[in-house]
Amino acid sequence: MNNLKLNYLESAFLVVIVTITHLILNMPNTLIETTGSASIINTIYVTVLALLLFSIIKKLLDPFENNNIIYVAEFLGGKILKIIITVLYLAHFIFISAILLRNFAEFLKIIYFPQASLWTILSAFLLVSLIVNRLGGKNIVKANAILMIPILLTIVITAISLIGKLEFNRVFPILGYGFKETFFNGATNIYAFSGILYLLLIKPYLKNSKNFSKIGYLSIIISGIYLVLIVSALLMMFPYIQLGNDTLSVYLSTRIIEYGKFMQRTDAIYMFVWIFDFLSYLSIIVLFITQISKQSFNLKKTPLYSYIVAFIIFIVAMLPNNTTELEFFETTIYKYSSIGIVFVVSFIVLVLGYLKKKKEGNKIRYEVT
């Protein structure tokens, strides 16, 4: 189908990068805002939910061997459903990447480039993602796997460096706004694992599809650990009422980290590493958009298509008029669109596809007997 063949760790890190990028931006705030002091329990809870959900997804995808959800959609509803699902996914990818890009660009503008125009920063990001996509999708994934090590390390270092500044009594009351808020309404926080979308698409690109379950579990566990780590650190660091109003809390926490007299402000170093994270994330999104479009629309001129995708991302990123609008897009629309697309629509398609496959299987068995 294509020449993009990924190994076990490279694929797992594809999912992890999505979670980490959201972690660095505003996702921890949204998680904490929903469940208050119960965020740690809630994060563990949604990690378990994500693991369960993945085990179901794995089971539902099993009969389709090396195929992904696009194929399942085609199998279920023909070309029309395949195109509908593809367009839905493309819209989701473009929306998320554009909103995150805008958010990160705004953030860089405020901190480092107050004189620069926003479109310059946005263009720089998109230009890089186009350049690296020209160098080959496989190479982006390889680079992502290498970069994950410093990225994950900086988050651990951040959490460790904050230990002295944490107030452990901030985790109380342990159930936050109550049991219902933590476990029922808090279940919507599963959107933190929207990287599962990649798991739904990744199967045809795996070197060895037998590793699919290993990749899924590993990526969800790593993402879960990091979610718990950051949410705990932030929860114990800032009062959760304040967190709801702050943006980029992880960055804010790095500003107060000191390493002796020589290194009193190290936030720029963390930011340096997170820039890799964001570049990698954006390049992977452009790569995936191109790959699934190739699969669904039988595209031949992928470079030209990548330019168009980058341009659309740029336009969507410029849409929010102010940061309040942007925050609304990021915390509300993104949250519910992720839940809708990743955990509802995809799930329905998978279940129906599975049932149809099973029915056809039975039919064939019946005809044989």
Added chain:
Amino acid sequence: MNIKDFFYKLNNESKDSHEFILPNKESSSDKLQPEKMLKNRFVYNNLDVNLEYVNSRFNSFLNSDVKIREFLIHVKSRQYKAFILYIDGMIDKNSINDFVLNPLMLRTRSNTYEGSQIISEAIANNIMVRKRKKFNIVDYILDSLLPHNDVERVKSFDKIADDVASGNCILFIDTVNFAFDIDAKKFDKRSIAEPKNEHVIMGSQEAFVENLRTNTSIIRRNLHNENLVVESLTIGEDNKNECAICYLKNVANSDLVSEVKYRLNNLEIDYLTSIGELQQLIKDDIDTTIPESISTERVDKAINHILQGRIVVIYNSVPYVIVVPATFLDFLSSPEDINIHHFFANLLKIIRGFSFLITLLLPGLYIAITTYHCELIPTGLLFSIIASRSNVPFMVIVEIILMEISFEIIREAGVRVPSPLGSTVGIVGALILGQAAVQADIVSPILIINIAITAITSFAIPDYIFSFHLRINRFLFVLLGFLAGFFGIGIGIFVYLVKMCSLKSFGVSFLAPYAPLTRDKGNGYLLDSPWKREKRASYLATKKSQVQKETSMKWRKK
């Protein structure tokens, strides 16, 4: 001389003097015809025709060193006209006199013997039966009159021309429609010496020389294995220079060997004079300055690579060899690593890793920090940097580029000047000029420290070409750091990393074993202890992966 004469002379002097203008192209196209006609010919039966042809092809009337010696051969009391062809200064004259001319020209028992050669004899019923060989002048000469160890029959004049050019002596005999190609090469060559550019403390002190055969013999002498294959081929049309590829037949991947041969055999060029050109001509990605093969003058390094399953390409007339495939980690490894305790070696490897980062990034990071991320610097140090820069009239990027270029000039001058003056250039350039530049407030002292550290770390990179690549790319990071601080450098590193991931050296990923990530033994950057180096690198896909048994130190077992 009056003024009129002066102006006349001024105007007309050039017309009187000799002036040569090289025409753009040789005007007469038919001048190429004879050369074309001379190609693809075979040796004639008639000696005179051969002689005339040889005279024409080798321009023997113009070439003072092309020697043709005509003489008479005595075979069984018969005489045949003959001549030898060679290039003076490239053959062993004594060998030709003693083992070619003497036995053929002088009357000896061999060439005056009238009887025929007995192949076998047997006695049956008291009757002796002798089987005799039918007389054939060519066989007779080869079997009895040319006591030389390397004689070949050749028919094609093209082959004769190549062999004469490489130092062989050719014997033509009347009535014989081929020639005898006698390998009697002997010419002055540099003896094996110490490596000049890749020094180690504890390792071998042998380096390759310009002569290909000497180089192959050094490898043979140090690598005692009947599976060592040395295959020869020629590169170039006008200058058919010999090239050899060396590998272990039972270790190196066959596809890799075929690929190396395929690339070398498919170079359509007139001539090749350097190993650097060859490196570029056989590399996978021609858009990058990152080298994709290792060049080394060290014999032990080349042998180590052959034993690992790589292929060594030796090119005649160059004292360096090429090793393929190469990965990024190879450029940070030194032959010294295996000579010392693995703990020290790993420490040095880590230091080289840091040197790589510093060489590439330090000036860029300096500019990024001082321009965009001042908060990273402690306040006291920041004040001191600002104070030291207060009188410098240039922007920091101009200051850096000025110093970098100055340093590159000093380095280049240091290479070019005669060796007794080399240290003087260094002292004058680096110490005196640097000090003067700081005192004159042209540059700040902190920048001198920065540039000096970068320069020193670039010398810690064992591979010269790779170090060069880093030095050039450093300017790019300086620019990115200036334009967008850490953001710019981050972009640069990301693109650079993806580019490195895209590179391949003869089918092996340049960033192997880290991209794609493999967890096999024997792949890593850091060295295992000698008793744990059990496997060859898996990315080389060798025929034999095991290097040593799991328990290599058998003596420890009771």
